[in-house]
Amino acid sequence: MFVKDVHLVWDEVSRVLKNKGILIAGFTNPLLWIFDDNQEQKGILDVKHSIPSSTLDYLPEDEVQDYIDSNQTIEYAHTLEDQIQGQIEAGFAITGFYEDDFGGTRILDKHIKTFIATKAIKLKMD
Incomplete structure (x- = not known):
């Protein structure tokens, strides 16, 4: 998520969603964010980061502004609890859960699906 x-x-x-309205939400499994991205792209699973975190958390302080100025996205790695329980706490019932991967192009595809989608129905809130 951004x-x-x-x-x-x-x-x-x-x-804003009406009662019994449906929310389809897609997000990244936070497991993806614990690995060094450059190493993972080379086929090496090197645990380097923790969750929750953001793109900016692991940059040296003197590089943060340059990163922001470069118009690259700032990505936030949220916990599964924030992603799924957060929907429930907001008044949704999870009625579908789906996973996907990079299509076999990354080493993690051999071990786990790294994308998640949920289907949730808004319950009437008092």
């Missing part, structure tokens, strides 16, 4: 606090997303979707 938002620091994913709970705000779930709450806002719940606010």
